[in-house]
Amino acid sequence: MMTKIFIVEDHFAQAHSLKLILQKAGYEVCGIEASMDAALEGIMKEKPQLVLLDIFLKGNGTGIDLAGKIKERGIAFVYISANFDSEILAAAKETQPYGFLIKPFRDKDVLVTIEIALFRHQYSLESNYHKIELIHSQLEDAHLADNKEGDLFLRFGRILQPHIPFDFMTISTATPDTDFIIIDSYRRVAFNEYQRIGLQEWLTITGLKQSAFVALQKTLSIPAEPGYFNGESFEQEMASSKMIKTIERCFDVNSLFRIPVFSHVDLPVQVNLFNRRPDVYNKGHLDMIGFLRNALQNFFKKSITSTVGAVANPSTTKINAPSARRNTGSVFPGIIGMSHGLLTVFDNITQVAPFDTSVLILGESGTGKERVAECIQHLSARKGKAFVKVNCAALPPSLVESELFGHEKGAFTGAAEAHIGHFEQAANGTIFLDEIGELPLDVQVKLLRVLQEKEIRRVGGKSTIKVNVRVIAATNRNLEELVTQGSFRLDLYYRLNVFPIQLPPLRERREDIPLLANYFIKKYAEMTGKKIEGLSENALQELMEYNWPGNIRELENLMERCVLRSSGSSITEVNLAVNTLNVKDAVNVAESFFKTIEENEREYILSILKKCNGRVWGKNGAAALLKMPPTTLNSKIKKLGIKREFIG
Structure with a gap:
């Protein structure tokens, strides 16, 4: 069976040329259209494996607008255009295409690009199939091992983590006899390491009394279908649920993936996965959960029954269950x-x-x-x-x-x-x-x-x-x-x-600096035969304030020099000023002479974010003032190293 390709191109000669190239190579061209609406109708009818998509089309809508609708249907697409300036390229990239063709192109360029696009799409499909197969078997095996109370839910979270990443997870249920309540929750603290948040932890973190916390949980609900909430939609969820707003405040999360599971008629279950990133969840995760619906129902049907008694009396719910630690090294x-x-x-x-x-x-x-x-x-x-x-x-x-x-x-x-x-x-x-x-x-x-x-x-x-x-x-x-x-x-x-x-630069993972510094100190202390316990508080503070343009390699070299120069049991001076400028000095020098384009852009975006009280999405958000897509602004915020605490 020949691979079907649909062409969306508003220049007849170009579309005809592409058709000849594809037919000669053995592909079936199942349609050619010049506008977004007509193309979408044809694509829905023909169901091609790949769409060649021009950026600028006749009538209302662009190829970028059409790309989102194609993506929802799981069809691979490749952009074709004569104009890929930085702004258009950035907008096109947001739709995650399978390739680009720049006009004019050779026949070979077209065929190679299509082959790569089909390969990437097929890999994506096969990868998802293997993931679903793996999760199925892991959920079935989860009940075979001996499990203590709560361990099953932790195991469930570990099974999902590689495929639907989260930093905080809650599992909730409701029965005719009780109010809606969270029966288990976990915060991720390291790779494969989780802290269980029991009732007492909830009360400590939120600062609420138990009666107020129980009332807060009533603002949650179990919808009929799974869904994900990024950016502005997450803010809307917070506005409709004080519990979600509280979770956002206490655990610094910015997106939500909601999984309702109806394992019993009278005992529905909801899994809420929260992530610190504002754009992590997508339709691919939604599709995956659709394939796992039966497996999830079976899992919770077996595991939720033993929890019903604890749910009826939340004050006796077991807390402080120790999190299993793994050696990530x-x-x-x-x-x-x-x-x-x-x-x-x-x-x-x-x-x-x-x-x-x-x-x-x-x-x-x-x-x-x-x-x-x-x-x-x-x-x-x-x-x-x-x-x-x-x-x-x-x-x-x-x-x-x-x-x-x-x-x-x-x-x-x-x-x-x-x-x-x-x-x-x-x-x-x-x-x-x-x-x-x-x-x-x-x-x-x-x-x-x-x-x-x-x-x-x-x-x-x-x-x-x-x-x-x-x-x-x-x-x-x-x-x-x-x-x-x-x-x-x-x-x-x-x-x-x-x-x-x-890979994040070291300046974006400052909490790892003490671990890295001590690791390198131990390494070079053993090599030199010196007994050095670590860094003084002042020395560590200097490391934390420095911007690390050379990243981990620079930190390792510095720690090696410090060990060689040290004569005491701890390193009290790191001599950053000798090696290079510290952060404050570097800022002063930059202000005295000149700033790079990136520095100016960072300052401008930061000023807009402060003006909008840190809000990115929505009518009065920073993205609207800057006239750019919120996802693009989030990417820039991450690239420029702007942290939430810097916004004010």
Whole structure:
């Protein structure tokens, strides 16, 4: 059966040209339309596997408007346009397309882009299928082990966490004999570590008396269908429920995913998952819960019955159940920390590690990209197999192809014998391509072919060699900017970007600085034979106030110097002023001379946020004043390191 493709293009000649290219390659073009409304009608009727979508269309609505409606129907789409300036690209990216085609394009560009888009879409479908299958089996197995009171709900949360991430979870129910009540709740404090919030904890955290807390829970309700609430919709939920408002205030959450489960006619259950990020939940999570409806009903039918007696008398509900602790160091060797940003990275690693898909690790220099790649290998089926690290920036331009793919004897002057390249060395294992943005364009073309065909050709070779290698790439550069500049291929970017992992800079995970500093102090104290217990309070304060442009690598180097210079049992001086400017001095210097565009943008956005009392969404929110989508503003807030406590 041929793959069906629908074309949405307002230029007849361009649409006809695309149709010929696709038909010649064996695709079925099931429709061509020039306006949003007509295209949507045709897409709903034909149900294509892929839509080629122009940005600017006839009539009302753009391709970006149509993309949202296509996405809701689970159809892959690729943008085609002659104009991809930064503003349009930002708006288009918000819809999460499967690729871009820039006019004019060659026949080969079209076919490669479509192949990559279909591959990414298929991977997404297969990944979701495997996730659902895994969750089904885990929910069934949850009741087989011996469980103490409350442990089942904790286990339930751990099962969902990698797929529907949360920082706080409540499980509620209501019966004809009792009011609506929360029967269990957990706050995530580290990877796979949770604090149970019992009645006494609730009263302490909220500052309420028990009668007031019980009354507060009555503002919750159990809807008929699951739903998610980000940004403005989350604010609306807070306005309608004082309980949700209280949870937002006490646990610093910004989004909600609601799962009603009707396991008994008279005993409905509701799971509320809250996340600190304002844009984490989406329709994909909703679809997943739809497939899990029966499994969830069976799980709670077995586990909720023993809780009914406790629900009838909430004052006797067991509290202070100890949270199970796991050693994250053994799961993620070499990665230290428990910050929210790092927990998100851990979640991403556990999701992608079991599969052979390509991974793109993004982050500033010194944030630990190589460590993340090692953890992916450690948790994958390729553990124990070859793990080949390649710094693309360090490869001599004239020898890049030979180093990666090898060469035959006599392939060029000086090739006295055959050479096995890094891809062959990584056979059946993983290759880590660090600084992927530094690869020359001609080598990028060959790398794309390797990713597609799973085969290489040595320099000077006459035949291809099949290679079974997983590719993990990393960069500290903005690949999208490199694409717009013409120095990085768009098709390669989308092939690598199947599963991106964004590493937070150290300045966005300051709560991890004490852990990291003490880890490095212990490491270098043991190496030098010194007995150093840690940092003084003043020294630690200096570290916490510094902005860390060199990230973890800079912190490690500083701690090594401090250990070497230390003569006491603790480090009392870190000499940041000698190495570089501290935060306050840096600000003063910047104000005395000049500020970067990023600094000016940060200050301007911060001033607008303060004016709006920190509100991003809604009619009077910062996004409306700045005339940009709220999701774009949230991305900028995160990128610029603006924290809630800085808003005022």
